[in-house]
Amino acid sequence: MKLNKLKTIMIAGLAMLALPALAQHEHHQQPAKDSTRHEMHDMKSMDHGNMEHMHHGDTTKMDHSKMQHAHQMTHSFSLSLPMTRNGSGTGWQPDATPMYAYMKHSNKWNYMLHGSVFLRYTSQNFNNKNKKGQESKFSVPNWFMGMAQRQVGKNGLLNIRAMVSLDRIFDGGAGYPLLFQSGESWNNVPLVDRQHPHDLVSELSLGYTQRINEQLDLTIYAGYPGEPALGPTAFMHRMSAFNNPDAVLGHHWQDATHITFGVVTAGIRYGMFKLEGSSFTGREPDENRFNFDKPRFDSYSYRLLFNPGANWAFQVSRAFIKSPERLHAHDDVTRTTASLQHSAQLGGENKWISSTLVWGKNAGNHKGNSVLAESNVQLNKWAVYGRYEWVQKSYNDLLEQPSDIPEYSTNAGISAFTLGINRQLFSFANTLVQAGGQLSFHHINEYNSYFRNSYGKNPMSGQVYLRLTPGLMKM
Numbered sequence: 001m002k003l004n005k006l007k008t009i010m011i012a013g014l015a016m017l018a019l020p021a022l023a024q025h026e027h028h029q030q031p032a033k034d035s036t037r038h039e040m041h042d043m044k045s046m047d048h049g050n051m052e053h054m055h056h057g058d059t060t061k062m063d064h065s066k067m068q069h070a071h072q073m074t075h076s077f078s079l080s081l082p083m084t085r086n087g088s089g090t091g092w093q094p095d096a097t098p099m100y101a102y103m104k105h106s107n108k109w110n111y112m113l114h115g116s117v118f119l120r121y122t123s124q125n126f127n128n129k130n131k132k133g134q135e136s137k138f139s140v141p142n143w144f145m146g147m148a149q150r151q152v153g154k155n156g157l158l159n160i161r162a163m164v165s166l167d168r169i170f171d172g173g174a175g176y177p178l179l180f181q182s183g184e185s186w187n188n189v190p191l192v193d194r195q196h197p198h199d200l201v202s203e204l205s206l207g208y209t210q211r212i213n214e215q216l217d218l219t220i221y222a223g224y225p226g227e228p229a230l231g232p233t234a235f236m237h238r239m240s241a242f243n244n245p246d247a248v249l250g251h252h253w254q255d256a257t258h259i260t261f262g263v264v265t266a267g268i269r270y271g272m273f274k275l276e277g278s279s280f281t282g283r284e285p286d287e288n289r290f291n292f293d294k295p296r297f298d299s300y301s302y303r304l305l306f307n308p309g310a311n312w313a314f315q316v317s318r319a320f321i322k323s324p325e326r327l328h329a330h331d332d333v334t335r336t337t338a339s340l341q342h343s344a345q346l347g348g349e350n351k352w353i354s355s356t357l358v359w360g361k362n363a364g365n366h367k368g369n370s371v372l373a374e375s376n377v378q379l380n381k382w383a384v385y386g387r388y389e390w391v392q393k394s395y396n397d398l399l400e401q402p403s404d405i406p407e408y409s410t411n412a413g414i415s416a417f418t419l420g421i422n423r424q425l426f427s428f429a430n431t432l433v434q435a436g437g438q439l440s441f442h443h444i445n446e447y448n449s450y451f452r453n454s455y456g457k458n459p460m461s462g463q464v465y466l467r468l469t470p471g472l473m474k475m
Contacts, residue, residue: 128456
């Protein structure tokens with residue numbers, strides 16, 4: 001695809017994100033310092049000794065900083081930022097991003113648990129009988145993340161995270177059907193038209209941040225597995241994809257490094273900017289989803305994060321990835337990404353909009369560009385969401401290469417547009433039970449007949465689902 005066409009897609013995506021932002025400029029959330037206070041927990045969490053001092057007017061014996069941070073959770077890697085800025089790994093989201101999670105406070109520690117379970121039936125390429133990728137299946141995409149943090153002294157912050165997924169147990173080694181998806185393998189065969197399962201242990205990380213002053217933080221993060229400083233917030237953690245069970249088609253062009261067996265990241269934040277660098281294992285997880293892969297630390301990345309206000313988060317990043325695919329061990333990838341995220345309140349209880357625009361490019365193996373634009377509009381119990389994707393995939397990514405037609409190894413542009421709707425049925429113990437469905441329309445922007453002969457004309461996919469997720473945290 002020509003460069004000017006790619007620019008047109010990017011501009012259209014930016015316009016799509018900008019319109020809701022302009023329409024809702026009067027409904028911004030409160031500034032960061034106000035958005036992290038949990039007044040309900042402050043009185044409940046305060047220990048008896050401190051209450052006695054307050055009753056007797058002797059507040060001078062209380063350490064104000066300890067009292068403040070014992071009863072509220074801050075950002076994972078800064079005592080000066082709100083927890084709503086937490087993305088995946090060490091990444092940032094807008095401060096105005098809503099959070100759906102369970103939270104508990106103790107004397108020194110703050111705990112959070114969030115996750116999602118989709119019980120769904122999906123049907124791929126249902127309008128092209130006997131064509132490639134046609135499959136229907138019950139599947140259970142799922143993930144759970146726990147986090148614990150505590151203040152160390154006056155300016156130190158310790159953060160521990162663990163993330164697990166039962167994908168391998170519920171959906172098998174080949175994962176779930178997803179038309180035009182590619183990446184990783186099962187039984188030494190590349191996975192095509194399927195999304196691979198995630199590892200049982202998808203993150204086990206430790207982070208420490210030293211606050212120099214309100215504007216300056218120094219952070220060190222280590223994960224086995226963990227996520228390097230590369231790409232946007234991973235798709236399952238983005239609120240713009242909150243109600244969509246599917247991975248993005250550009251996953252291995254944008255955010256596939258969110259599970260890396262061995263990563264160390266150093267970062268420095270100054271004001272609204274953060275600069276990070278990582279050393280990590282380039283090889284993607286192997287087919288055994290229950291083990292811990294060998295750490296290699298053979299790849300590196302760097303990323304610049306920029307949050308100019310409560311509603312916006314930008315990032316640009318680049319990485320040299322050594323031998324990411326086990327079946328193509330001699331192929332390295334240079335990946336470049338840029339993204340913006342927007343979140344805003346719409347006024348009223350549980351009413352918000354969140355949008356994301358991502359560009360990712362691979363040079364080397366799986367070379368080509370990818371573009372994604374997605375939004376979720378939450379209107380209390382109802383939600384409407386959409387996703388547009390365009391990704392360049394080679395003949396080798398999707399089809400068996402004909403030995404006598406080498407020219408068909410060039411890239412084909414795949415477009416996908418998804419529209420979905422979601423409704424909360426009921427809730428219990430701060431847990432939401434939702435029902436939803438979505439429909440995807442695909443188009444192959446390629447003039448050779450091999451792709452269309454294999455997949456048919458304008459393949460369509462659909463699904464219906466029930467979902468369990470924690471309720472909205474009230475700030």
